[in-house]
Amino acid sequence: MPAFIRVCLVGAGRAGKVHAETLTRYIPFARLACIVESEPTTLDAAAAEFACDVKFSSLEAALEWGEFEAVIITTPTFTHASLAVMAAQAGKHIFLEKPMALTLAECDAIIDATRYAGVHLQLGFMRRFDPEFEAAWKRIQAGEIGQPMLIKSLGHGPGLPPPWARDLKTSNGMLAEVNSHDWDCVRWLMSSNPQRVYAEIANFKGAIYGVDTPHFYDNAIVNIRFESGALGSISGVCPCEYGYDARVEIVGERGIMQIGQLQGQAIVVCTDRERGLNIPIYRTWPQRFAWAYIRELEHFIGCIQRDTPPRVGGEDGRWAVAGVLAATKSFLEERPVSLSEVLTEGTYQETVP
Ligand SMILES: NC(=O)c1ccc[n+]([C@@H]2O[C@H](COP(=O)([O-])OP(=O)(O)OC[C@H]3O[C@@H](n4cnc5c(N)ncnc54)[C@H](O)[C@@H]3O)[C@@H](O)[C@H]2O)c1
Incomplete structure:
Protein backbone atom coordinates (compact mmCIF):
# COMPACT_ATOMS: atom_id res chain seq x y z
CA MET A 1 0.00 0.00 0.00
CA PRO A 2 1.48 3.40 -0.99
CA ALA A 3 1.98 6.13 1.64
CA PHE A 4 -1.02 7.94 0.26
CA ILE A 5 -4.14 6.55 -1.38
CA ARG A 6 -4.60 7.39 -5.06
CA VAL A 7 -8.22 8.06 -5.96
CA CYS A 8 -10.08 8.07 -9.27
CA LEU A 9 -13.11 10.39 -9.36
CA VAL A 10 -15.91 9.03 -11.55
CA GLY A 11 -18.40 11.76 -12.49
CA ALA A 12 -17.42 15.42 -12.21
CA GLY A 13 -20.86 16.98 -11.73
CA ARG A 14 -22.22 18.69 -8.61
CA ALA A 15 -21.25 16.07 -6.02
CA GLY A 16 -18.08 15.03 -7.85
CA LYS A 17 -16.68 18.53 -7.63
CA VAL A 18 -17.41 18.75 -3.90
CA HIS A 19 -15.52 15.49 -3.30
CA ALA A 20 -12.65 16.49 -5.63
CA GLU A 21 -12.22 19.75 -3.75
CA THR A 22 -12.38 18.00 -0.38
CA LEU A 23 -9.86 15.39 -1.47
CA THR A 24 -7.36 17.84 -2.92
CA ARG A 25 -7.63 20.47 -0.18
CA TYR A 26 -8.35 18.63 3.05
CA ILE A 27 -7.19 15.00 2.90
CA PRO A 28 -3.39 15.02 3.07
CA PHE A 29 -2.99 11.25 2.82
CA ALA A 30 -4.94 10.97 -0.46
CA ARG A 31 -4.28 12.11 -4.03
CA LEU A 32 -6.66 12.73 -6.91
CA ALA A 33 -5.01 10.39 -9.43
CA CYS A 34 -7.42 10.79 -12.35
CA ILE A 35 -10.86 11.99 -13.36
CA VAL A 36 -13.41 9.99 -15.34
CA GLU A 37 -16.25 11.98 -16.88
CA SER A 38 -18.36 11.09 -19.91
CA GLU A 39 -19.14 14.69 -20.90
CA PRO A 40 -15.98 16.13 -22.60
CA THR A 41 -16.43 19.81 -21.64
CA THR A 42 -17.14 18.90 -18.02
CA LEU A 43 -14.11 16.60 -18.01
CA ASP A 44 -11.75 19.29 -19.31
CA ALA A 45 -13.11 21.89 -16.90
CA ALA A 46 -12.75 19.57 -13.88
CA ALA A 47 -9.24 18.47 -14.90
CA ALA A 48 -8.20 22.12 -15.09
CA GLU A 49 -9.96 23.11 -11.86
CA PHE A 50 -8.37 20.34 -9.83
CA ALA A 51 -5.00 20.38 -11.65
CA CYS A 52 -5.38 16.73 -12.58
CA ASP A 53 -3.52 15.76 -15.79
CA VAL A 54 -4.85 12.24 -16.10
CA LYS A 55 -8.40 12.09 -17.42
CA PHE A 56 -10.62 9.53 -19.11
CA SER A 57 -14.04 9.43 -20.72
CA SER A 58 -14.89 6.02 -19.22
CA LEU A 59 -14.11 3.96 -16.13
CA GLU A 60 -13.02 1.09 -18.41
CA ALA A 61 -10.22 3.28 -19.81
CA ALA A 62 -9.17 4.43 -16.33
CA LEU A 63 -9.04 0.84 -15.08
CA GLU A 64 -6.86 -0.12 -18.01
CA TRP A 65 -4.41 2.56 -16.81
CA GLY A 66 -5.03 1.37 -13.27
CA GLU A 67 -2.73 3.66 -11.22
CA PHE A 68 -5.10 4.12 -8.25
CA GLU A 69 -6.39 2.21 -5.22
CA ALA A 70 -9.89 3.65 -4.87
CA VAL A 71 -12.77 5.23 -6.76
CA ILE A 72 -15.27 7.87 -5.72
CA ILE A 73 -18.43 7.30 -7.77
CA THR A 74 -20.53 10.43 -8.21
CA THR A 75 -22.47 9.63 -11.37
CA PRO A 76 -26.27 9.45 -11.77
CA THR A 77 -27.99 6.69 -9.78
CA PHE A 78 -28.81 4.50 -12.80
CA THR A 79 -25.07 4.07 -13.50
CA HIS A 80 -24.01 3.17 -9.93
CA ALA A 81 -24.37 -0.62 -10.07
CA SER A 82 -22.43 -1.24 -13.29
CA LEU A 83 -19.64 1.19 -12.32
CA ALA A 84 -19.32 -0.09 -8.74
CA VAL A 85 -19.27 -3.73 -9.82
CA MET A 86 -16.65 -2.93 -12.48
CA ALA A 87 -14.47 -1.11 -9.94
CA ALA A 88 -14.79 -3.94 -7.40
CA GLN A 89 -13.87 -6.56 -9.98
CA ALA A 90 -10.73 -4.54 -10.70
CA GLY A 91 -9.88 -4.62 -6.96
CA LYS A 92 -10.58 -0.93 -6.26
CA HIS A 93 -12.03 0.32 -2.96
CA ILE A 94 -15.28 2.22 -3.47
CA PHE A 95 -16.82 5.36 -2.08
CA LEU A 96 -20.29 5.33 -3.62
CA GLU A 97 -22.67 8.25 -3.49
CA LYS A 98 -26.23 7.70 -2.36
CA PRO A 99 -28.68 6.40 -3.49
CA MET A 100 -26.77 3.14 -3.66
CA ALA A 101 -28.60 1.96 -6.80
CA LEU A 102 -32.03 1.80 -8.43
CA THR A 103 -33.09 -1.67 -7.27
CA LEU A 104 -32.31 -4.12 -4.49
CA ALA A 105 -30.96 -6.58 -7.06
CA GLU A 106 -28.43 -3.92 -8.09
CA CYS A 107 -27.54 -3.30 -4.41
CA ASP A 108 -26.98 -7.03 -3.96
CA ALA A 109 -24.73 -7.14 -7.04
CA ILE A 110 -22.59 -4.34 -5.56
CA ILE A 111 -22.43 -5.96 -2.11
CA ASP A 112 -21.54 -9.36 -3.60
CA ALA A 113 -18.88 -7.92 -5.94
CA THR A 114 -17.17 -5.94 -3.16
CA ARG A 115 -17.24 -8.90 -0.74
CA TYR A 116 -15.88 -11.26 -3.37
CA ALA A 117 -13.09 -8.83 -4.29
CA GLY A 118 -12.33 -8.03 -0.63
CA VAL A 119 -12.53 -4.28 -1.21
CA HIS A 120 -14.06 -1.66 1.08
CA LEU A 121 -17.38 -0.02 0.24
CA GLN A 122 -18.53 3.21 1.87
CA LEU A 123 -21.83 4.94 1.11
CA GLY A 124 -22.06 8.73 0.88
CA PHE A 125 -24.31 9.24 3.93
CA MET A 126 -22.48 12.30 5.20
CA ARG A 127 -24.97 13.04 7.99
CA ALA A 290 -18.97 21.11 5.03
CA TRP A 291 -17.36 19.25 7.94
CA ALA A 292 -19.22 16.04 7.21
CA TYR A 293 -17.94 15.90 3.60
CA ILE A 294 -14.38 16.19 4.89
CA ARG A 295 -14.82 13.68 7.71
CA GLU A 296 -16.53 11.05 5.53
CA LEU A 297 -13.64 11.04 3.01
CA GLU A 298 -11.08 11.09 5.83
CA HIS A 299 -12.84 8.00 7.22
CA PHE A 300 -12.90 6.25 3.81
CA ILE A 301 -9.19 6.83 3.18
CA GLY A 302 -8.37 5.82 6.77
CA CYS A 303 -10.33 2.56 6.39
CA ILE A 304 -8.31 1.68 3.29
CA GLN A 305 -5.04 2.46 5.07
CA ARG A 306 -5.96 0.51 8.21
CA ASP A 307 -7.88 -2.17 6.29
CA THR A 308 -10.93 -1.75 8.53
CA PRO A 309 -14.55 -1.72 7.31
CA PRO A 310 -16.17 1.71 6.84
CA ARG A 311 -18.86 2.41 9.42
CA VAL A 312 -21.50 3.01 6.75
CA GLY A 313 -21.61 0.38 4.05
CA GLY A 314 -23.61 -1.67 1.56
CA GLU A 315 -26.30 -2.93 3.95
CA ASP A 316 -27.05 0.64 5.02
N1 LIG B 1 -24.21 13.33 -0.60
C1 LIG B 1 -24.73 14.42 -1.10
O1 LIG B 1 -24.98 15.37 -0.40
C2 LIG B 1 -25.03 14.49 -2.58
C3 LIG B 1 -25.34 15.72 -3.16
C4 LIG B 1 -25.60 15.76 -4.52
C5 LIG B 1 -25.58 14.60 -5.28
N2 LIG B 1 -25.29 13.42 -4.67
C6 LIG B 1 -25.28 12.16 -5.44
O2 LIG B 1 -24.17 12.18 -6.33
C7 LIG B 1 -24.49 11.52 -7.54
C8 LIG B 1 -24.33 12.50 -8.70
O3 LIG B 1 -25.21 13.58 -8.52
P1 LIG B 1 -24.90 15.03 -9.13
O4 LIG B 1 -25.91 15.93 -8.58
O5 LIG B 1 -23.45 15.35 -8.94
O6 LIG B 1 -25.21 14.74 -10.67
P2 LIG B 1 -24.70 15.55 -11.93
O7 LIG B 1 -25.65 15.22 -13.02
O8 LIG B 1 -24.45 16.98 -11.55
O9 LIG B 1 -23.27 14.91 -12.22
C9 LIG B 1 -23.10 13.60 -12.69
C10 LIG B 1 -21.91 13.60 -13.64
O10 LIG B 1 -21.62 12.25 -14.00
C11 LIG B 1 -21.32 12.23 -15.42
N3 LIG B 1 -21.54 10.86 -15.88
C12 LIG B 1 -22.71 10.24 -16.19
N4 LIG B 1 -22.49 8.96 -16.49
C13 LIG B 1 -21.17 8.74 -16.41
C14 LIG B 1 -20.33 7.61 -16.60
N5 LIG B 1 -20.84 6.42 -16.92
N6 LIG B 1 -19.01 7.75 -16.41
C15 LIG B 1 -18.47 8.95 -16.06
N7 LIG B 1 -19.21 10.07 -15.87
C16 LIG B 1 -20.54 9.96 -16.03
C17 LIG B 1 -22.24 13.27 -16.01
O11 LIG B 1 -21.77 13.72 -17.27
C18 LIG B 1 -22.19 14.36 -14.94
O12 LIG B 1 -21.16 15.30 -15.17
C19 LIG B 1 -25.91 11.02 -7.36
O13 LIG B 1 -25.89 9.72 -6.88
C20 LIG B 1 -26.48 11.97 -6.33
O14 LIG B 1 -27.57 11.44 -5.61
C21 LIG B 1 -25.01 13.35 -3.35
Missing part, protein backbone atom coordinates in the same frame (compact mmCIF):
# COMPACT_ATOMS: atom_id res chain seq x y z
CA ARG A 128 -23.31 10.20 9.90
CA PHE A 129 -20.07 12.22 9.89
CA ASP A 130 -21.65 15.54 10.84
CA PRO A 131 -20.46 16.47 14.36
CA GLU A 132 -24.01 17.28 15.53
CA PHE A 133 -25.60 14.10 14.15
CA GLU A 134 -22.74 11.99 15.48
CA ALA A 135 -23.00 13.53 18.96
CA ALA A 136 -26.76 12.95 18.90
CA TRP A 137 -26.32 9.28 18.00
CA LYS A 138 -23.83 8.80 20.85
CA ARG A 139 -26.19 10.45 23.35
CA ILE A 140 -29.11 8.28 22.21
CA GLN A 141 -26.88 5.21 22.54
CA ALA A 142 -25.94 6.34 26.06
CA GLY A 143 -29.66 6.33 26.93
CA GLU A 144 -29.99 10.04 27.57
CA ILE A 145 -33.54 10.36 26.16
CA GLY A 146 -34.46 6.77 26.93
CA GLN A 147 -35.91 4.37 24.38
CA PRO A 148 -36.60 6.34 21.13
CA MET A 149 -40.33 6.32 20.38
CA LEU A 150 -40.85 8.86 17.58
CA ILE A 151 -38.59 10.46 14.96
CA LYS A 152 -39.25 13.23 12.44
CA SER A 153 -36.60 13.86 9.79
CA LEU A 154 -36.75 16.48 7.10
CA GLY A 155 -34.56 17.03 4.07
CA HIS A 156 -35.31 20.04 1.90
CA GLY A 157 -33.04 20.75 -1.08
CA PRO A 158 -32.59 23.99 -3.04
CA GLY A 159 -32.65 24.15 -6.85
CA LEU A 160 -34.12 21.85 -9.44
CA PRO A 161 -32.14 18.58 -9.52
CA PRO A 162 -30.52 17.47 -12.84
CA PRO A 163 -32.99 15.99 -15.39
CA TRP A 164 -32.06 12.35 -14.61
CA ALA A 165 -32.86 12.96 -10.91
CA ARG A 166 -36.43 14.05 -11.64
CA ASP A 167 -37.41 10.74 -13.24
CA LEU A 168 -38.43 7.63 -11.28
CA LYS A 169 -36.88 5.46 -13.98
CA THR A 170 -33.38 6.89 -13.61
CA SER A 171 -33.29 8.05 -9.99
CA ASN A 172 -36.34 6.77 -8.02
CA GLY A 173 -37.33 10.44 -7.65
CA MET A 174 -36.95 12.97 -4.87
CA LEU A 175 -37.42 10.52 -1.99
CA ALA A 176 -34.21 8.88 -3.24
CA GLU A 177 -32.28 11.84 -4.57
CA VAL A 178 -32.89 14.22 -1.65
CA ASN A 179 -34.27 12.07 1.17
CA SER A 180 -31.85 9.10 1.00
CA HIS A 181 -30.07 10.84 3.86
CA ASP A 182 -33.27 10.86 5.91
CA TRP A 183 -33.91 7.17 5.18
CA ASP A 184 -30.45 6.33 6.43
CA CYS A 185 -30.46 8.60 9.44
CA VAL A 186 -33.87 7.55 10.81
CA ARG A 187 -32.79 3.89 10.69
CA TRP A 188 -29.40 4.73 12.21
CA LEU A 189 -30.69 6.97 15.00
CA MET A 190 -33.61 4.64 15.89
CA SER A 191 -31.41 1.49 15.66
CA SER A 192 -34.27 -0.20 13.86
CA ASN A 193 -35.26 -1.08 10.32
CA PRO A 194 -38.42 0.37 8.78
CA GLN A 195 -41.26 -2.16 8.69
CA ARG A 196 -44.17 -0.36 7.00
CA VAL A 197 -44.52 2.98 5.20
CA TYR A 198 -47.27 5.18 3.85
CA ALA A 199 -46.34 8.00 1.46
CA GLU A 200 -48.15 11.00 0.00
CA ILE A 201 -46.61 13.20 -2.69
CA ALA A 202 -47.53 16.47 -4.39
CA ASN A 203 -46.30 18.46 -7.35
CA PHE A 204 -46.66 22.19 -6.70
CA LYS A 205 -43.90 23.79 -8.76
CA GLY A 206 -43.12 21.34 -11.58
CA ALA A 207 -45.16 23.37 -14.09
CA ILE A 208 -43.50 26.63 -12.98
CA TYR A 209 -40.09 25.04 -13.58
CA GLY A 210 -41.25 23.49 -16.89
CA VAL A 211 -40.84 19.89 -15.67
CA ASP A 212 -43.15 17.48 -17.49
CA THR A 213 -41.43 14.22 -16.43
CA PRO A 214 -44.05 11.56 -15.60
CA HIS A 215 -44.48 11.02 -11.82
CA PHE A 216 -42.42 14.12 -10.98
CA TYR A 217 -43.14 15.41 -7.48
CA ASP A 218 -41.54 18.15 -5.39
CA ASN A 219 -43.13 17.51 -1.98
CA ALA A 220 -43.40 14.24 -0.09
CA ILE A 221 -44.26 12.98 3.35
CA VAL A 222 -43.79 9.40 4.51
CA ASN A 223 -45.09 7.86 7.73
CA ILE A 224 -43.01 4.96 9.03
CA ARG A 225 -43.50 2.14 11.51
CA PHE A 226 -40.19 0.62 12.63
CA GLU A 227 -39.55 -3.03 13.55
CA SER A 228 -38.95 -1.81 17.14
CA GLY A 229 -42.53 -0.51 17.26
CA ALA A 230 -41.36 3.12 17.09
CA LEU A 231 -42.93 5.60 14.67
CA GLY A 232 -41.42 8.16 12.34
CA SER A 233 -41.83 10.47 9.40
CA ILE A 234 -39.69 11.77 6.58
CA SER A 235 -40.57 14.94 4.72
CA GLY A 236 -38.99 16.25 1.56
CA VAL A 237 -39.23 19.40 -0.51
CA CYS A 238 -37.17 20.08 -3.65
CA PRO A 239 -36.77 22.58 -5.14
CA CYS A 240 -37.02 24.45 -1.86
CA GLU A 241 -36.90 28.21 -2.36
CA TYR A 242 -35.48 29.22 1.02
CA GLY A 243 -32.31 27.11 1.04
CA TYR A 244 -31.05 23.76 2.34
CA ASP A 245 -32.65 22.36 5.43
CA ALA A 246 -31.85 19.12 7.30
CA ARG A 247 -33.32 18.71 10.77
CA VAL A 248 -34.36 15.83 12.99
CA GLU A 249 -36.42 15.56 16.17
CA ILE A 250 -36.53 12.42 18.31
CA VAL A 251 -38.82 11.80 21.24
CA GLY A 252 -37.67 9.15 23.69
CA GLU A 253 -39.28 7.71 26.82
CA ARG A 254 -37.35 10.23 28.93
CA GLY A 255 -37.00 13.31 26.74
CA ILE A 256 -36.65 14.96 23.38
CA MET A 257 -33.67 15.68 21.15
CA GLN A 258 -33.44 18.11 18.26
CA ILE A 259 -30.61 17.92 15.71
CA GLY A 260 -29.77 20.75 13.34
CA GLN A 261 -31.22 24.20 12.95
CA LEU A 262 -32.52 26.44 10.21
CA GLN A 263 -30.14 29.22 11.20
CA GLY A 264 -26.89 28.87 9.22
CA GLN A 265 -24.60 31.31 11.00
CA ALA A 266 -24.38 32.69 14.52
CA ILE A 267 -25.08 36.21 13.31
CA VAL A 268 -28.24 38.26 13.62
CA VAL A 269 -28.70 41.63 11.91
CA CYS A 270 -31.36 44.25 12.57
CA THR A 271 -31.51 47.37 10.38
CA ASP A 272 -35.06 48.56 10.79
CA ARG A 273 -38.00 47.85 13.03
CA GLU A 274 -40.39 46.90 10.22
CA ARG A 275 -38.25 44.09 8.79
CA GLY A 276 -37.28 42.64 12.15
CA LEU A 277 -34.26 40.41 12.58
CA ASN A 278 -32.23 39.11 9.65
CA ILE A 279 -30.68 35.70 10.36
CA PRO A 280 -28.71 33.90 7.60
CA ILE A 281 -29.74 30.34 6.84
CA TYR A 282 -27.92 27.50 5.05
CA ARG A 283 -28.25 27.98 1.29
CA THR A 284 -26.64 24.76 0.01
CA TRP A 285 -25.74 21.22 1.08
CA PRO A 286 -21.93 21.77 0.76
CA GLN A 287 -22.38 24.69 3.18
CA ARG A 288 -24.53 22.82 5.74
CA PHE A 289 -22.43 19.65 5.74
CA GLY A 317 -27.30 1.75 1.39
CA ARG A 318 -29.58 -1.21 0.61
CA TRP A 319 -31.98 -0.37 3.46
CA ALA A 320 -32.26 3.24 2.28
CA VAL A 321 -33.10 2.00 -1.23
CA ALA A 322 -35.65 -0.43 0.22
CA GLY A 323 -37.37 2.42 2.10
CA VAL A 324 -37.53 4.53 -1.06
CA LEU A 325 -38.94 1.64 -3.10
CA ALA A 326 -41.61 0.87 -0.50
CA ALA A 327 -42.60 4.55 -0.23
CA THR A 328 -42.76 4.89 -4.02
CA LYS A 329 -44.92 1.78 -4.27
CA SER A 330 -47.07 3.30 -1.53
CA PHE A 331 -47.82 6.55 -3.35
CA LEU A 332 -48.21 4.84 -6.73
CA GLU A 333 -50.70 2.32 -5.30
CA GLU A 334 -52.19 4.73 -2.73
CA ARG A 335 -51.84 2.36 0.25
CA PRO A 336 -49.47 1.52 3.12
CA VAL A 337 -46.71 -0.84 2.01
CA SER A 338 -44.77 -3.31 4.17
CA LEU A 339 -41.05 -3.44 3.56
CA SER A 340 -41.41 -7.20 3.19
CA GLU A 341 -43.23 -6.54 -0.10
CA VAL A 342 -40.22 -4.88 -1.71
CA LEU A 343 -37.67 -7.06 0.05
CA THR A 344 -39.24 -10.22 -1.39
CA GLU A 345 -41.25 -9.28 -4.48
CA GLY A 346 -39.08 -6.87 -6.44
CA THR A 347 -40.12 -3.30 -7.08
CA TYR A 348 -42.37 -1.00 -9.03
CA GLN A 349 -39.34 -0.29 -11.29
CA GLU A 350 -40.35 -3.20 -13.55
CA THR A 351 -43.90 -1.89 -14.00
CA VAL A 352 -43.73 1.90 -13.84
CA PRO A 353 -44.59 3.41 -17.27
